[in-house]
Amino acid sequence: GTGKGVIARLIHTQSRHKDGPFISVHCGAIPDTLIESELFGHEKGSFTGAVRRKLGKFELGSGGTLFLDEIGTINQSMQIKLLQVLQDKLFQRVGGDKDLPLEARVIAASNVDLKQLSDRGEFRTDLYYRLNVFPIEIPPLRERREDIPHLAEHFLKRLNELHIKESYGIHPSVMDGLMRYDWPGNVRELENLVERAFLLETSHLLTPESFPKEIFDHPDQGTSIPLDLALPLSEVRKLAMENVERSYLKGVLTRFHGRVNHSAEHAGMTPRQFHNLMIRYGLRKEDFKKA
Numbered sequence: 001g002t003g004k005g006v007i008a009r010l011i012h013t014q015s016r017h018k019d020g021p022f023i024s025v026h027c028g029a030i031p032d033t034l035i036e037s038e039l040f041g042h043e044k045g046s047f048t049g050a051v052r053r054k055l056g057k058f059e060l061g062s063g064g065t066l067f068l069d070e071i072g073t074i075n076q077s078m079q080i081k082l083l084q085v086l087q088d089k090l091f092q093r094v095g096g097d098k099d100l101p102l103e104a105r106v107i108a109a110s111n112v113d114l115k116q117l118s119d120r121g122e123f124r125t126d127l128y129y130r131l132n133v134f135p136i137e138i139p140p141l142r143e144r145r146e147d148i149p150h151l152a153e154h155f156l157k158r159l160n161e162l163h164i165k166e167s168y169g170i171h172p173s174v175m176d177g178l179m180r181y182d183w184p185g186n187v188r189e190l191e192n193l194v195e196r197a198f199l200l201e202t203s204h205l206l207t208p209e210s211f212p213k214e215i216f217d218h219p220d221q222g223t224s225i226p227l228d229l230a231l232p233l234s235e236v237r238k239l240a241m242e243n244v245e246r247s248y249l250k251g252v253l254t255r256f257h258g259r260v261n262h263s264a265e266h267a268g269m270t271p272r273q274f275h276n277l278m279i280r281y282g283l284r285k286e287d288f289k290k291a
Helices: 004-013 035-040 076-088 114-119 125-131 145-162 172-180 186-200 233-255 260-267 271-280
Strands: 022-026 065-069 105-108
Touching (some): 004 022, 004 105, 145 186
């Protein structure tokens, strides 16, 4: 969940192979009996069920990049064959006798330490050093918190492109909570939480009410509103008031199905005052109407 696939694709798009295909293979999702055929392809009749020739990922990725994710899951037999292919730059389809050139950049990734697997004899040492030409370690999200705002905004932008509804931004108190959270699920967890909030949110701004409470539960605070001790007390009070006002407006609008006049009367305000607050917090009456 740290973004190995994203980094691999970024390498591909910045390389001389960018005009070629990008082929991603999750090695852990392929049964041991099929991994060789999946990577190298097979000839018709080479085994039961091989009713036609099939091109493997190494062949389909020619001129581009082949991304082997979770490489540490392949068995010893396949490790030997992969080592031979990487050394000779040649491979054969299963059941074939013709040497085919390896013309793809190979990027391998693992969510476990391959060196430790190698030291324990669970991964071939020669293959480890063959793959370890240019290692890139991707730290967990909690160790690169500066990426969180960019990733959250990227996910929100993509959701806006996929769905009819639109959210224009993320409330500062939400972003503060995201920056403080430990992210055990890394980038994948962040993406899922942004999508969940996007679907739940009734305004045009992602607010704390659309996120799980644990995002804002930190040892140094006693409320659901993230406290920035670098701010003066007056600013903290202002943020707390904004959070209460937003929650109240959303609750009243939900109760009266988006009818501003009824909501304003219940709140003890004029419709104009109530409408101005709605604009301030990015709330639209249409989002609270029920069919």
